[in-house]
Amino acid sequence: MKTELPxxxxxxxxxxxxxxxELGAQITADYGHDxxxxxxxxxxxxxxxxxxxRAIDRPVMVDFLEVSSYGDETKSSGVIRITKDLxxxxxxxxxxxVEDIIDTGLTMRYLLENLRTRRPASLRICTLLxxxxxxxxxxxxxxxxSGFIIDDKFVIGYGLDHKGYCxxxxxxxxxxxx
Ligand code: PRP
Numbered sequence: 001m002k003t004e005l006p007x008x009x010x011x012x013x014x015x016x017x018x019x020x021x022e023l024g025a026q027i028t029a030d031y032g033h034d035x036x037x038x039x040x041x042x043x044x045x046x047x048x049x050x051x052x053x054r055a056i057d058r059p060v061m062v063d064f065l066e067v068s069s070y071g072d073e074t075k076s077s078g079v080i081r082i083t084k085d086l087x088x089x090x091x092x093x094x095x096x097x098v099e100d101i102i103d104t105g106l107t108m109r110y111l112l113e114n115l116r117t118r119r120p121a122s123l124r125i126c127t128l129l130x131x132x133x134x135x136x137x138x139x140x141x142x143x144x145x146s147g148f149i150i151d152d153k154f155v156i157g158y159g160l161d162h163k164g165y166c167x168x169x170x171x172x173x174x175x176x177x178x
Contacts, residue, residue, distance in 0.1 A: 024055020
């Protein structure tokens with residue numbers, strides 16, 4: 001049993017696995033011989049990140065930062081905070097930011113602005129899920145690698161939480177609101 005919550009499967013573990021292999025192959029091809037620093041945005045991206053880096057056939061460095069904007073709420077507060085910063089400098093590095101979901105895009109816009117000030121050689125984004133449409137303020141965000149485009153559902157599992165729980169569900173589900 002997954003949980004007592006009324007959950008419906010949106011993306012099965014197999015579909016997620018297959019898509020990650022495609023993303024990994026695309027990233028491997030795109031970066032050529034460049035070394036890559038892959039940055040996981042904690043906490044939601046951990047499962048995706050762990051599977052994605054194993055699908056990239058290149059030397060990679062990893063680093064982690066933690067951002068919070070939702071707390072226990074289902075809507076973004078709009079106030080983004082870095083609660084854990086990178087351990088290493090990314091100046092001159094090819095950086096790939098890995099997210100579980102880009103919803104309003106406010107977190108990613110903030111991260112791009114913040115990381116650009118550290119002068120990486122390049123800065124790209126890979127997200128497992130992308131909610132569309134985005135608000136006008138973030139509609140122009142360029143997402144380099146996007147696993148799945150989804151509509152406006154509250155999704156959990158495979159790293160995404162509901163009040164801190166459900167991250168260990170191996171597939172992506174949505175909460176059925178009666
Ligand atoms: C989630 C997700 C992204 C952000 C996306 O993080 O992991 O970082 O929200 O939302 P946005 O596009 O509307 O800004 P959350 O704050 O829930 O933290 P978590 O990853 O630790 O669960």
